Amino acid sequence: MKKNGFSSQLTALNGRLTELFNKATTLPSIPSYLASDAFKELSFASEELQVAYEQILHQNSELERVYDELRSANQRYRAIFELMPEAYLITSASGKIEEANSAAAQLLNIQQQFLPGKMLSLFIHPEDRSTFYLETSRIHRRSHKQEWQLRFRDRLGETHYTAVTVAPLGESLNEGDRLLWCVRNITEQKRAEMALTASLAEIQQERPPHIYDKGEIIPLNPHTLWLVCEGLVKLSTFCENNDEMLIGLVGASMPFGCHLTALNIYQATALSEVKLVSISMSELSAFPIFAQVILNQYNRRLQQTELLLANFGRRNVEERLWNLLCLLKEEIGEPVAEGTRLTVRLTHQDLANACSTSRVTVTRLLNKFRQDNRLICDRHHHLIVVNSQL
Structure with missing residues (x-):
């Protein structure tokens, strides 16, 4: 009325x-x-x-x-939403597209008005659809933001490498709720990484390998750099009281050498059987592709060192050890059914040096982690960090 x-x-x-x-x-x-x-x-x-x-x-x-x-x-x-430079989509909980901005239409090479009503899975590369379904199901169970990489395939069949962030449009994900997707095109970045990886493989294949057994001290030459092909190398220094301090873990495709440190005392020890190739400093100047490969991998070393330094600053020893195990999980881990298996066996003393504590304390805390079902050992005595989100 x-x-x-x-x-x-x-x-x-x-x-x-x-x-x-x-x-x-x-x-x-x-x-x-x-x-x-x-x-x-x-x-x-x-x-x-x-x-x-x-x-x-x-x-x-x-x-x-x-x-x-x-x-x-x-x-x-x-x-x-429409003017965002990245591709944004809103879907139902089952993955049916409800809204999409113009960047999403451009990425998928389809007119914007034709996207609503289509299943997002249709645009996922067939080899990545299992990952898509698995990660989407985890959002339903955990109801919080997830990030991963996927390959999208547009309407004309062209493949795009993307970094995907997806989150529920609400405090929790219930039936009938919607998901917000941010899809960032990283195709050029991926192509550059693949080109560097190919160059790295070429460097390793063209040079004679140097093999060192577990526990051996690797000689350092101020005129060359070592590049790890296989295995894990521990970089350490020594304090005034002669205690060893871990300053880095060098895995496959990562460089190390005297030229990359300002420390007077700098020691490299093989934590497993390692295969190395050497690159002279003059080669880095003569061949820019070598320098680019080394710089790209050395960036990983710097990030790792920052994480180790931040971990040393933690007052609680238990937190220091657990964060070290999580760092090792990222650096030398491989996925297994129970979680992430550390591919290299580290002694309790190695872990103690890395955490600036005693071997006895490390042994006690590792036992505690096992009792808490955060850590297990396989039949070869490799540590497995249990996936807490399973």
Whole structure:
């Protein structure tokens, strides 16, 4: 009912009540006090109705104001969504596309209006669909943001390497809820990485390998760099009290050498059987591709060293050891059914040196991690960091 129409009807009702009251008081068969009481009640009811109507008008005005604000906010956020340089999609929990911005349409090489209603899985590379379904199911179980890499295949069959971030559009993911996808195209970055990997393989194949057994000290030459082909090398220094301090773990395709440190005491020890090739400093100057490969891999070393330094700053020894195991999981881990297996066997003393604590403390904490079902050992005595999200 329109506001003006309802207001007119209230005015007309009040007029009729006044007219009926005047007529009722003149009728001899009705006592005047009864008519007066009845019409007073009707008058009160009419006034309350008028007040309720005014309150409704006020509430409607507030609702209209809130609606206008929501509509403006929706238009503003829709404009932002549309102008985002990265591909953004909103899907149902089952993966059906509901909304997509123009960047998503460009990535998938399809007109924007044709995307809603299609299943996102249709645009995933067939070899990556199992990963897509697995990671999506994990979002349903955990209800928080996930990040991983996927290959998308557009309408014309061209493959795009992407970094995907997906999160529920709410505090928790229930049936009928929606997912927000951010898909960043990293094809050029991936191609550059593959080119560097090919160059790295070529460097390793063209040079004679140097083999060192577990526990051997690897000689360091100020005019050359070592490049690890296989195995794991421990880089360490020694404090004034002769305690060894871990400063890095060098795995496959990573460089090390005197030229990459400012420490006076610098020792490289094979933690497993390692295969190395050497690159002279003059070659790095003569062949830029060598320098690019070395720089790219050395960046990993710097990031690892920062993590180790940050871990040394933790006061709690248990936290230091657990964070070291998590770092090793990323550096030398391989996925297994139970979690992530460390491919190199480290002694309790190695872990103690890395955590700046005693071997006895490390042994006690490792036993505690096993009791807490955070850590197990396989039949070859390799540590397995249990995946807590399984």
